[in-house]
Amino acid sequence: MSVDARIVRGAVLGAWAFFFLVLWVTDGTSRYLGSRTQWVVPFGAVVLTLAVLAYVFGFLRSRGRAAALTLREAVSLFALLVPLAAIVLAPHAALGSFAASRKGGGSFFLSMRPAPPASPADVSFLDIREAEGGKDFADEAGIHTGLRVRLLGFVTGSKYVPPGTFELARFYIACCVADAMPVGVPIDGRALHRGSFKRDSWLQVTGALEQRGKRLVVVADHIAPVPEPSHPYLSFRT
């Protein structure tokens, strides 16, 4: 006996509605989307749930008119479940040093001028990179040699840093992980740590800014390994 296609369509739709609901309730959205597009998750959860209910209502009203599920439609409906399988395969993953090496490096760096930080304590990766490029912004944001900063990021293994330093970075996203851009700051931790830190390890670094060539380097006086934060990406402050 062939399957009624409407039941399978409803089930696939229900799976996505359930997934959006779970993402919404568990606050897992920030692993995939930036702050400006996070509204799509509650929107998807609500509208898809309503669509499932309406579809089920329609199915119950016209039970006699079954639509047989063809092989082609069955495969295409399974294809819609593949992204859910991808999420199951890497449930707590975040972009790291590999993605940073693909997306950044060399001449590619972020040039979008952020709004200045509210106070020097709020100085971020993006602020430091912007201050490297423009004295106006550095003056406006109060970013100067000797300023103490505290940064939380992951180790990238980038070669584009001054000698004796390693790069600590965070990804900034606008809409989703596909548009993530790594922004890194060189860290000099030689006074505290011999050898190199493992790539992708998350560190909390405190230290003072120092100008070395064109780059602003954080000379660390405290480096602590920390677990990956629940919100691994930062959003643009504009």
Next chain:
Amino acid sequence: MDRTELAAPPFVREHRVSTAARRLRIAWQTRTVSEPALGRLLGLFVLLVAAAAQAGLGHGPATQTFLLVFSSIVIEALPFILLGALASAAIAVYLPERTLGSIARLPLGLQIPTAALGGVAFPVCECGSVPVARRLIARGVHPAAGITFMLASPVMNPIVLTSTWVAYGGHTRGAEMVVGRATLGLIAATTAGWAIGRTRAPDLLRARASDHGDEHSHDDDHAGRGVAFAGHLVADFLFMGKFIVLGAALSAFVQAALPESFVSTLGGAPVLSSLALMAVAYLLSLCSEADAFIAASFTSFTLGAQLAFLVFGPIADIKLSVLYGATFRRWFVPRLLLVTVPVIVVGSLIFEAMIR
């Protein structure tokens, strides 16, 4: 092996192959799935996922990047597809025939600019505009106007223009980039509409089972229309959704496999830099609401090349090409590229000369 088969002349073998291929295609399209077969398919799917999880497939840095980019594009795009499907279903069920008829009776010279400016009133990105354009064309709006609307709305919508202004505002280039993007986007969309949309709807659109209302109730009562609305919504969402999945997978593969810096050496040459950034836009398949932030980061490229990236991306990229392929006839994507690429390259060069 059968001697007679070996001895068969080439045209007989070709005939057998084509017959077998035709049978396979017919079986693929018409063979129905029984309950036990569906159970086996589901079991196989779960088994494959479990085996991949057991093998640690999601733990390698490259696969992790691929899986993350892939799933994030789908999570972001599906609600926009849903928004487009909502509008498409509303057009199919609630928009009276006479309204569409009066639009369709307008002279083409008026339909196209009206459709292009219609994007301002429909603030969704490119994924959402495809099902709407398809529905409009299927219900009588001229294909040229439908195509123009589809290509213009992801560029003309206010959210996209605002994000462009924000991304470039800090460099005091915001106004130029917004005006440049809106103008060149409008020109590219209307040119493409004129050039490739002057055909009949059946010659442009691929036929779909849901067009014939095979499962929808078209009762006149309120509940009947609600059910028909849900039916259209679900059909459009599921149809477009699977192509978004395919397009997102291709785009994520490119992002995980190719370093972005491979195009940085092309930044200096005017035409080449525009073409290079258009190729990047095609491969990355970014949402038009976010692409300005990425475009602004290509600092080794001219502003004209960045404009080409901003205008071309919402018109054609990997995921859109897959979506267009499923919505329109096979010739659509090559012709679209043939028309829009020269227009955008020339437009970006003029823009560069004007702001220099």
